[in-house]
Structures are given as C-alpha cells and as structure tokens.
Amino acid sequence: MDIKKVLVADAVDVACTDLLKKHGIQVDCKYKLPKDQLIQEIPNYDGLIVRSDTKVTADVIAAAKNLKVIGRAGAGVDTIDVAAATEKNVLVLNTPGGNAISACELTCALITNMARNVAPAAESLKAGRWDRKLYSGHELYGKTLAILGLGRIGKEVAIRMQSWGMKTIGFDPIISVEAAKEFNVESLPLEKIWPQADYITVHTPLIPQTRNLINAKVLASCKKGVRIVNVARGGIINEADLLEALKSGQCGGAALDVFEQEPPTAAVTLEIIKHPKVVATPHLGASTTEAQIRVAVEISEQFIALTGKSKEFTSTPGVVNMDVMKNLKK
Template structure:
C-alpha cells in the first residue's frame, strides 16, 4: 500500500510523527478541526490518524481518498467503520497499547470503592475526622465478574487474583478452556450477575453491548454490587445505574467513561456527583507510557502496510481485514 501523506488530526506523542517521517511519509498535524474543515482537508491525504476527539463520519470518509485510518487507542466508535469498509479504506487501532494503563485504573477504582478512599480523603481535607462514616470492606475472597476477557480483562483478572479475589468472566469469543488458563471461571452472563460482588466491563461499544447492564440486569445482581466501567460510556444504562444507587441495589460505582464526553446530560452529572460514585474524566489511557505506546503502535502499522521496512511487518490492529485481503 502506498502511503505518502498522513494527517494527524488529534494530539499524539511525537514518536508517532517521528517514525512516519523516518520512513519517508510526509506528516501534517492539524488539531481540533471542525467537521467542515476536516472534509476540506482530507482529500489531500492517504492516511488519517486520530484519537477519540475527531469524529471520522461517513461524510468525512466519502470526501476522502484515504487508504487507511488509524486510531491511536483501542475503541473505534468515533470512526464509521462500515463507511470506510465500503470505500475500501483500512481501519486499524492499537488494541494492546493502553491495556496496562486501563487495567491499572480499573484496579484502582475497585480498591477505592472497597475502602471509601475518595469520600474519606475529601472529608479529611474539609477538616473533618469521620472515621466511622467510611468503614469499608476487604476485597479478599470477593467475587469479581469480568465482562470481556480481552487484553484488559485478562490483566485485571491477574492483578485482582493477587488481592485474593475470585474471578469469573464472560466473553463471546473466549472459550472456557482459554479463560481457565488465566484462572477465570467462565460463566454465562446470567450466571455472573447474581454472584458477583464487583462487576467490571471491558467490551467495545457496539449495538450488542449498548446498555448491556440495564435495570433488568441490575435487578438480577447481588444487593450491594459495585460496578466499574473504564471501557466506553453507553455500556451501562446511566438512568438504571442511578436508580440502583439510590435504592441501594448498587452500593458503589467507579466510572471513567460516559455517554456524552464531556458530559452534557443531567443524569450523567447526577451520577458523577453521587456520593457512592468515584468518577474520573476518561483517564483510562492517560499515562505517559500508554500515550507513547499507542503512538508508536499506530505508526508502526502504517509503515507495515507500505511494506518498505522489514523491521515493521505486524498489523494486529486491523478492524476490517477484508479490505486488506482485497488490496
């Protein structure tokens, strides 16, 4: 594939730009373009690199002559993959680049919820000594339900097992035997909900996973269950989660992602401000290490597609391999 000129539309680590230029690919960095500006610019490029801010819509794709769109990160819900596939444009991401960072934030939220770290710290900073109000519980021997057993889900399982948690999980493309290799007991979702003390989701936002955890599911859960989402907003029904927190059916939530980002809906702000919620502003991949890793991985895949450098041959993040097969 001939890739001569690439537009980087969202801020990525300089390592991405440097690697592309070292491999004779021209790069322009133009951030915060409006949809209209992007449509005007895009016909000049063979490749486009984005993070989560730029929305690569059907209109943008149809205006382009792109050969490849790269997402420096895991999710591609800001890219119209169907439109790109119809136009024979390769779409790829960096599925392993932020796995450790997202995993570590997930584990942090679990332990913070268990010991009331955030409200306890806020109370003390406000000049109060409310020890008795913030009594927590151990996570030792508690059951952690992991929905999605890809890279991040597996890393979470390994780390929380070290804390003594019992891990059960589900993934439609992972077998029970594969799950057992990292000490996760494979169960169907309807078997996980009633036994899990904590539930964490690590799946993409697609039609099948939107509102995966809704009022019906929360009603099946153990009373006092705690929910963690460092994946994508929309996987958990925000209205249903708020009601479950109010009723006590859910006794805590750790949220890093929301249906609108930045949040705009009243229900989202109610969740964020709820006393039983630990909320962070989409920090899952916000580490120095992850940002360098995804920047390097996306550029390496671009170079691999050109087949001009034998040091780079892997394109593990391709979302629509049928396009590559055609080419």
C-alpha cells in the same frame, strides 16, 4: 500500499510523527479541525491518524478521494464510521494492546478505592472532618469479581485482582472456557454471573450487543450492594438505570471513567457523578505517559508496515475491517 502523506488530526505523542517521517512519509499535524475543515483537508491525504476527539464520519470518508487507511491511536473505534470506510475500501486500524496496562491499572485502582472509600474519606479529611466510622470499608479478599470481556485488559485485571484474593469469574463470547481457565477465570453465561458478583467490571467495545448491557433488569438480578466499574466505554451501562439502583441501594457503588456523553452535560449523568457512592474520573484510562507513547508508536509502525518498505515493521495486528485487508491482498 502507497502512503506518502498522512494527516494527524488529534494530538499524539511525537514518537508517532518522528517514526513516520523517518520512513519517508510526509506528516501534517492539524488538531481538532471542525468537520467542514476536515472535509476540505482530507482529499490531500493517503492516511489519517486520530485519537478520541476527531469524528471520522461517513461525510468525511466520502470526501477522502485518496484515503487508504485510518489509524486510531487507541483501542476503541466508535468515533470512526467503519462501515463507510469498508464500503470505500479504506482500511481501519487500531492499537489493541497499547492501552491495556494503563486501563487495567486504573480499573484496579477504582476497585480498591470503592472497597476502602479512599476518595470520599480524603475529601472529608481535607474539609476538616474525622469521619472514621462513616467511611469504614470492606476487604476484597474472598469477594467475587465478574469481568465482562476477557481480552487484553480483562485478563490483566483478573491477574492483578487475584493477587488480592478475589475470585474471578467472567464472560466473553470469543474467549473459550479453556482459554479463560488458563488465567484462572471461570467463564460463565451472563445469567449465572449476575447473582454471584460482588463487583462487576466491563471491558468490551461499545457495539449494539453491548449497549445498555448493564440495565435495570441486570441490576435487579445482582446481589444487593453490587459495585460496578466502567473504564471501557460510556453506553455499556444504562446511566438512568444505574442512578435508580444507586438511590435504592441495590447498587452499592460505582466507579466510572467513561460516560454516554463526554464531557457530560445530561442531568442524569451529572447526578450520577455527584452521587456519594460514585467515584468518577474524566476518561483517564489511557492517560499515562507510557500508554500515549505506546499507541503512538504502534499506529505508526502499522502504517509503515502497510507500505511494504520496511524489514523491521511488517505486521498490522490492529486491522478492524479485515475484509478490506483481504481485498488488498488479492
């Protein structure tokens, strides 16, 4: 693939641009362009690199006369119209493993935070109160953690929370029962997971099959007081249903790093964030120095591999639309 000129449309670590330039690729950094300006700029480029801010819509892809590849420095590609890119034979890449450890560690921190009421207790003490009885928690030892999505992040969460003495069960339509057993997760159908789980954490992409995966019916099937964690994507949990479950006590707590709308403005979302049983963070899953460098380097390595000019970088593990890659190899 002939990649001479790349537009970096969102802020990524300088390691990305440095590596591309080192391999003879011209790089222009123009961050957070309005859609009309992006449409004007995109015909000039062979490649586009984005993070979360820039939406690569069908209109943008249609205007891209020379575009060959779109790279997402991160895991989720819900901000890219993959179908439109595929139709135009534009390759879409992500960095599937770059954020895994950071997202995993935040998940584990939120689970332990809920168990011991760390955030509300700290705020109470700062406000001058001494609420020891109010913020009494519970142990994680012996509790059951349900992990929905047993890929890189789900696997890492399982390994770490097992060290706390948690029993780990999970569901993944791709990972086999035998593969899950290798890292001590009992893979079960969803209907068998809900009644067993003390905690549920989701690590799936947001696709039609996972939108509103956790809803009123599911929450009603769970143990009273079940706790929910989402460091994946907003929309996997139905926020209105979650709020009702929090109010009734059916859900004993939630830790949310992602929301249906970001930044959130919807009344339901804001009420969830302010709920005393909720720990909310502003999409920090990949916000570590290490993850930012890792995804920046991984996406640039894949761009370089596509040129076929490097003996060091030869693989593209983040191909999203494999049909396009197959067409390129014909």
